[in-house]
Structure formats: C-alpha cells, structure tokens
Amino acid sequence: MFPTKKVQTLIGTIIQVEMKGDKHTLEGKLESADEYLNLHLNDTYEIVEGVKSRSLGSVILRGNNIIMLSPVE
Amino acid sequence: MFPTKKVQTLIGTIIQVEMKGDKHTLEGKLESADEYLNLHLNDTYEIVEGVKSRSLGSVILRGNNIIMLSPVE
Amino acid sequence: MFPTKKVQTLIGTIIQVEMKGDKHTLEGKLESADEYLNLHLNDTYEIVEGVKSRSLGSVILRGNNIIMLSPVE
Amino acid sequence: MFPTKKVQTLIGTIIQVEMKGDKHTLEGKLESADEYLNLHLNDTYEIVEGVKSRSLGSVILRGNNIIMLSPVE
Amino acid sequence: MFPTKKVQTLIGTIIQVEMKGDKHTLEGKLESADEYLNLHLNDTYEIVEGVKSRSLGSVILRGNNIIMLSPVE
Amino acid sequence: MFPTKKVQTLIGTIIQVEMKGDKHTLEGKLESADEYLNLHLNDTYEIVEGVKSRSLGSVILRGNNIIMLSPVE
Numbered sequence: 001m002f003p004t005k006k007v008q009t010l011i012g013t014i015i016q017v018e019m020k021g022d023k024h025t026l027e028g029k030l031e032s033a034d035e036y037l038n039l040h041l042n043d044t045y046e047i048v049e050g051v052k053s054r055s056l057g058s059v060i061l062r063g064n065n066i067i068m069l070s071p072v073e
Numbered sequence: 074m075f076p077t078k079k080v081q082t083l084i085g086t087i088i089q090v091e092m093k094g095d096k097h098t099l100e101g102k103l104e105s106a107d108e109y110l111n112l113h114l115n116d117t118y119e120i121v122e123g124v125k126s127r128s129l130g131s132v133i134l135r136g137n138n139i140i141m142l143s144p145v146e
Numbered sequence: 147m148f149p150t151k152k153v154q155t156l157i158g159t160i161i162q163v164e165m166k167g168d169k170h171t172l173e174g175k176l177e178s179a180d181e182y183l184n185l186h187l188n189d190t191y192e193i194v195e196g197v198k199s200r201s202l203g204s205v206i207l208r209g210n211n212i213i214m215l216s217p218v219e
Numbered sequence: 220m221f222p223t224k225k226v227q228t229l230i231g232t233i234i235q236v237e238m239k240g241d242k243h244t245l246e247g248k249l250e251s252a253d254e255y256l257n258l259h260l261n262d263t264y265e266i267v268e269g270v271k272s273r274s275l276g277s278v279i280l281r282g283n284n285i286i287m288l289s290p291v292e
Numbered sequence: 293m294f295p296t297k298k299v300q301t302l303i304g305t306i307i308q309v310e311m312k313g314d315k316h317t318l319e320g321k322l323e324s325a326d327e328y329l330n331l332h333l334n335d336t337y338e339i340v341e342g343v344k345s346r347s348l349g350s351v352i353l354r355g356n357n358i359i360m361l362s363p364v365e
Numbered sequence: 366m367f368p369t370k371k372v373q374t375l376i377g378t379i380i381q382v383e384m385k386g387d388k389h390t391l392e393g394k395l396e397s398a399d400e401y402l403n404l405h406l407n408d409t410y411e412i413v414e415g416v417k418s419r420s421l422g423s424v425i426l427r428g429n430n431i432i433m434l435s436p437v438e
Contacts, residue, residue, distance in 0.1 A: 006251070020239065058143060058144060059142070060141065060142050060143065064283050064284075066281045067238055068275075068278050068281070070278040071277060107150065111150060113149040135210065178298070184294075202360075203362060205361070206362065207295075208329055210356050211359050222403035222404060222405040282427065286426070287425065288425050289424040324366055324367050330369060332366070350436060351434070352402075353432070353433050357429075
C-alpha cells in the first residue's frame with residue numbers, strides 16, 4: 001500500500017505529526033488528507049516533551065512541511 | 074472535506090498562520106486561497122507571544138512556507 | 147481574486163518581499179511575476195531594520211523561497 | 220536504474236533515512252515508496268549516535284524532507 | 293518579460309547567485325538555465341564578504357535552493 | 366545543454382554533492398539521476414573539511430535537498 005494510501009487508512013484516528021521548525025510535534029484526530037499530505041486535524045494539541053500542551057483545535061497542516069506522521073496507539 | 078476545501082470555508086474570516094522561519098505568526102482576514110495554499114490576507118498583524126504586534130496590512134503568503142493555519146475563534 | 151492574480155496587480159509598483167534565510171527583506175519595483183511567484187524586481191534594496199541598505203539593482207527571486215510579499219504604501 | 224526505481228528494490232529490507240531537521244536519522248523496514256519518495260516504514264527506530272534509540276513503530280515520511288536514504292547492510 | 297525569461301537573457305554573462313544555507317554566495321558564467329531555475333555555471337567562485345574565495349569550476353545548482361540571482365555589472 | 370542534461374553526462378564519474386543541512390558534503394560515483402536531480406551514488410563518502418570521512422556505500426539523494434553538485438576533477 002502506497003504511503004499516501006496508508007495515510008487515508010488513518011482518517012478518523014489520532015495521529016502524531018512532526019512538523020519542520022522548532023521540534024514542533026502535534027497530536028490530533030485526522031479529519032482528511034490529500035495526495036500532497038496536506039492534513040486537516042481536529043482536537044489538536046501541541047506535544048512538548050511527550051506531554052499535551054497548548055490546545056490548537058482545528059488546524060490545517062501544509063504537507064511539504066511534515067517530516068513524519070504516525071498513528072498513536 | 075479535503076484540507077484545501079476546508080481552507081476555502083475560512084474565506085472572509087480571521088485566521089492565524091504560522092510561517093517558516095523565526096516563529097513567524099500572522100493573523101488576518103483571509104481574502105483568498107488557491108490549491109497551493111498561497112494566501113491573500115488583509116488587516117494582517119504579526120503576533121508576538123500571543124499579542125498583536127506590527128501591522129502589515131495586505132499580504133501575500135507563499136503556500137509552501139506555511140506550517141499551519143487555523144481559524145481564530 | 148486569487149493570491150497570484152493579486153500579485154499581478156502589483157506589477158509596476160514598489161513591493162517588500164521577505165525571503166527565507168537570515169531575515170532577508172528586499173524592496174524594489176515589481177517588473178514581472180509568474181504563477182510560481184518567481185519575481186523580477188528592479189531598483190532593489192536590502193532592508194535592514196526598516197532602512198534601505200545595500201543596493202542590489204535587478205534581481206530574480208525564486209518563488210518557493212518567498213515567505214511573504216506586500217505592497218509598500 | 221533510476222533513483223526511484225532503486226528505492227523500489229529496497230522494499231522489504233531495512234533502510235536508514237536521514238531527514239531534515241535536527242540530525243534526524245531513522246532506521247526501519249521499508250514497506251512502500253512512491254515516485255516522490257514518500258516512504259512507509261515499519262519497526263522504525265530513531266538512531267542517535269549510531270545506536271537505536273526511541274521506537275517509533277509504523278511511520279510515514281514525507282519525501283521532500285528526506286536528505287538521503289541507504290540500505291542497512 | 294517573465295522572471296524565467298529574464299534569466300535566459302543572462303546566459304553567457306557573469307551572475308551572482310545566493311543559495312540557501314550558510315549565506316552561500318556564488319559567482320560564475322551562466323551556461324544554461326531551465327524553467328525550474330536549475331543553473332549550470334562555469335568558472336564559479338564562492339564569494340565571501342564580497343571577495344572571490346574558493347574556485348569551484350563547473351557546478352550545477354538546484355533551482356529550488358536559489359534565493360536570489362542577479363547580473364554582475 | 367540544460368542543467369539536468371549536463372548531470373546526465375556525469376554518470377559513471379565521481380561527483381561532489383552539497384546537501385542541505387549541516388554543511389553536508391558527499392562524494393561518490395554517480396550511478397543514475399532523474400529529471401528532479403534525485404541521485405543514486407555508489408562508493409559514497411562524507412567529506413569533512415575536504416577529507417574523505419565516513420563511508421556510506423550506496424545512497425539515494427533527494428533532488429530538492431541538493432544545493433550544488435560538481436564533477437571531481
């Protein structure tokens with residue numbers, strides 16, 4: 001299964017996303033994803049040293065600035 | 074709803090945008106957005122430590138340099 | 147009006163452009179722009195702490211390295 | 220053999236991937252790769268100073284943020 | 293004239309190119325350029341504090357990592 | 366000759382490649398290159414202060430993260 005297809009299987013679940021920049025890790029419910037890995041997350045939190053910090057609500061993430069994403073088990 | 078469609082629903086509202094670079098956060102009224110997430114904002118302000126700082130007026134943001142955007146509630 | 151169309155309306159006027167990298171701000175007359183926001187500026191100056199510094203003359207800017215551009219009023 | 224074809228030959232094997240950002244090296248089993256070098260890895264570990272550190276499980280890596288990848292021999 | 297066309301007019305002349313990264317400025321004779329602003333330069337020098345430093349000979353520059361280019365007058 | 370064509374002429378020869386990130390220079394035999402400048406190198410070494418350091422063997426480099434490449438004469 002191609003990587004972008006794998007991401008589609010995560011819709012509706014909680015994922016962690018590491019963004020470019022200052023070690024920016026987010027956690028939220030994946031609402032949608034497109035072929036560029038642009039993502040729409042809900043109930044999003046910033047994760048600082050493994051702990052939920054600032055609540056961000058509904059956010060759009062630009063695919064090219066995503067380093068890595070993974071399911072939260 | 075795809076992420077870029079979700080952004081279309083925010084046109085006419087106030088959004089926050091985090092850009093690449095030195096923790097560059099902007100807030101302004103979303104005038105338009107295209108499929109690359111290039112954005113046109115009006116009444117734009119730089120946000121420093123959560124507070125409106127420098128007024129920037131009308132700005133064009135290059136989509137690939139957007140980390141994250143979200144509605145201001 | 148889409149963001150790239152908005153940029154077309156700025157041709158012939160003075161704009162400020164913030165580039166990626168070490169807080170690199172330029173000001174010059176917009177000669178042309180394409181769909182990628184590649185820009186050709188004339189009479190370009192580097193702006194340091196809000197003041198015109200080094201004169202750069204005619205420059206081509208690569209669109210993907212533009213953070214933000216705005217008209218100079 | 221084109222570089223992206225070469226990557227296809229590595230599917231099912233263990234690879235190391237160096238990502239952009241803070242000297243971020245990962246090691247895992249390559250499950251799939253597409254033409255953009257987006258990758259799906261399983262049994263992924265972060266590598267710190269040549270040693271397996273944090274376990275990351277199943278991860279999706281965005282192709283444009285990959286610096287370099289190589290087979291683990 | 294579109295920015296990429298403008299670059300075509302510089303073929304055969306000496307240009308300066310500012311690359312991403314550690315304030316990396318190069319100067320050389322532009323041999324060719326494509327629509328992505330990938331460049332082939334000959335007789336290339338690294339420019340440090342405005343002075344020709346290391347000689348690099350023939351180099352290929354990846355367009356997306358070019359911040360700015362300009363003719364040397 | 367377009368820049369990407371020029372790169373094709375280097376296949377089978379030793380090249381140096383400067384990657385994004387921490388002044389990352391590699392040297393190896395160019396096995397293949399595509400239109401995006403994704404590269405496959407063999408017998409690859411990391412170059413530190415002009416000297417061959419860590420041996421990396423067979424590596425795939427993502428084109429958009431290449432700053433510059435040049436033949437080793």
